[in-house]
Amino acid sequence: MTILLLVSFVLFILTILLLEFFQNYHVEEVEQSLQFEAQKISRILEDHSDMDLSLQIISEIVDEPVYALVTIENVGTFSSDGNKAYQQDVRELIEQSTVFSSVTEQQKSVQQELSVESDASSNRYENVIITGVPFTFTDGSSGAVYVYQSLEALQQTTEQTTRIIVLAAGIAIILTTIFAFFLSTRITAPLRRMREGAFEVARGKFDTKVPILTQDEIGELATAFNQMGRQLKHHLDALSQEKEQLSSILSSMADGVITFNRDGTILISNPPADRFLQYWYQEQAAGMNEALPPQLQELLLRVMETDEEQVGEVTILGRTFVTILSPLYSGDLVRGAVAVIRDMTEERGLEKLRKDFIANVSHELRTPISMLQGYSEAIVDDIPQTDEERKEIARIIYDESLRMGRLVNELLDLARIEAGHITLHYETLPVLPFMERVINKFNVVSKEKDIRLTIDSLLAKEDEWRFDPDRMEQVLTNLLDNALRHTHDGGIIQLTVSIEAKRLTVEVSDSGIGIPDEDLPFIFERFYKADKARTRGRSGTGLGLAIVKNLIEAHNGAIEVESNLNQGTTFRFQLPDKQL
Structure with missing residues (x-):
């Protein structure tokens, strides 16, 4: 449409x-022709003294649609037009116009366009162009030659020229329309395809390609467009990979x-940070809606x-975060900040455990060492006077040395187990004979304290x-020893063995003093003792249950405890299927 409107x-x-242009050109041609004819007639009249001969010559050389009117002073008017009425009208018109006065009085050539009535009945006029040229005879008389021509012929010529020009313009418009459609096919259609491709790229389809139909500038533009799409896709894929990589790194970070x-x-x-924020939301009091802890905001x-x-x-719900x-x-x-949050609760707990371990070991070793040192000084200073006193001091020194050795051995066993340096030697053994052999070791102690020691099993x-008999005997020994030490005289200790869901379940139950609820979560920790006021004779090192838990877990098993204060305690552990 733009091209058509422009053309x-x-x-x-x-x-x-x-x-x-053509109208002015034709008019100028007619004026020049009339001027030439008028001058030629005036020369004929001036050169020939015979008026009749001159008029005859004039009639011969003047053809339609050009007519001549000759006026001679004191003689009359002669015309080449046979239409007398039309000749009279033209003469009157000439005499009334400025052409007559200019030619006769001023003796100069004049041209003028006038309107002459051509048909009185229809009141129709036509335009004529008149050229007047004065002349002078040899005898001194003068006259004027008026050559005129109707413009109807000129109008016909102009109309014909107009038709030709309009026809040429119509043909040009038709050719332009054809060219516009051709241009639309060659230029506009590829541009529309590129526009559609640009919209597709804007919607995220970076693999969109525009067909390359030509090798001109539009073809080069299509090639550049396709290259741009490939580059955008490559860069976005790279950005997406970097984003996924960054997201994976953030998600996998422990901090x-x-x-x-x-x-x-x-x-x-990332997820650890979400857990940190969740801890904060849980700790907030009702009605509070703070997005961050006050310490972090500060x-x-x-x-x-x-x-x-x-x-x-930042401390939240008892957990410490650096x-x-x-x-x-x-x-x-500064457009923002990045916070790295590390949960230091376990590290602080391990630090506390290390300090407690050193304190407990020091406490456990200080008493026997002090007793060994004190009784040894008594012997060196010859304080005991009798053999019985010496034997009593020697027995005390022996018992304390055994206690120190037991403590050191248990520490070494626990350290090896936790470090994974222990090797289990599995054997497939009958369960009941093994349990009876272990429990028989405690018959003497149980009879002395009047404690009934029984086995209950449907096996x-x-x-x-399948298990390691030495390590399993160590587990049962520790559990039974704890039960005997914390059960009153006349109590009951029962060892229950069963198979549940393809797992060997062993329970050691006693009717002893029990364990307070607040101490149950910590009894498997090293050096932890529930009875803080327990006498030395009934108190162990605090390492036995820690060793039991590690040995059971080394067998891929699990151990748990149930206890009611002053009603008894039950330790229950399970071992996996013997086929594993």
Whole structure:
């Protein structure tokens, strides 16, 4: 449409200019021809003294549609037009116009266009162009030659020229329309395809390709468009891979990572950071709706104010978190901060455990060493006077040395088990005979304390299980020894053996003093003793249950405890299928 409108406008202007040009051209040609004819007739009249001969010559050389009118002073008027009425009208018109006065009075050539009535009945006029030229005879008389021509013939010529020009303009418009459709096919259609391809790329389809139909500028544009799409897809794939890689790194990090905007809004957080925030939401009191703990908000505010890294600790629900906040820059402006949050609860617990371990070992060793040192000094100073006193001191020294040796051995066993340096020697043994052999070791002690020691089992004598007999005997020995030491005289200790869900289940139950509920979660820790006021004779090293738990877990089993204060305690452990 743009091309058609442009070409139509140009052709319209060009047609008007051409019509005006040809019309002016034809008029000028007629004027020049009439001027030439008038001058030629005036020369004939001046050169020939015979008027009749001159008029005859004039009649011969003047052809339609050109007519001549000769006026001679004191003689009359002669015309080449046979139409007397038309001749009279023209003469009157000439005499009334400025042409007559200019020629006769001023003796100069004049041209003028006049309107002459051609048909009185229809009141129709036609335009004529008149050229007047004065002449003078040899005898001094003068006259004038008026050559005139109707413009109807000129109008016909102009109309014919107009038809030709309009026809040429119509043909030009038709050719332009054909060219416009051709141009649309060659240029506009590929551009439309590229526009559609651009919309597809804007919607995220970066593999969109535009067909390359030509090798010109449009073809080069299509090639550049396809290359741009490939480059965009490559860069976006690279960005997506980097984003996935960063997301995987953040998700797999053990430390929490939170990215903050400058106003404190959380932008990115990984799973450990989400758990940290969840702890904070759980700790908040009812009615509070703080997004961050106050300590973390204070650290974030200091980072924004000082543009420096800040380190602090946050305690939530009894857990300790160390937080490091670093500023994020956009040019020279701090646009936010990133916080790395590390849960130090286990490390602090291990540190406390290490300190407690050193304190407990020191406490456990200090008493026997002090007793050994004291009784040894008594012997050196010859304080005991009788053999019985010496034997008593020697027995005490022997018992304390055994206690120290037992403590050291248990520490070494526990250290080896926790370090994974222990090797289990599995054997397939009958269960009941093994249990009876272990429990028989405690018959003497149980009879002395009047404690009934029994086995309850539905297993047959030939039922077998696969385990390390030495380590399992150590487990049962520790559990039975604890039960005997914490059961009152006349109590009951029962060993129950069964198979449940393809797992060997062993229970050691006693009717002893029991364990307080607040101590149950910690009884498998090293050096932990529930009865703080327990006498030395009934107190162990506090390592036995820790060793039991590690040995059961080394067998891929599990152990649990149930206890009611002053009603008894039950230790239950399970070993996996003997086929495993």
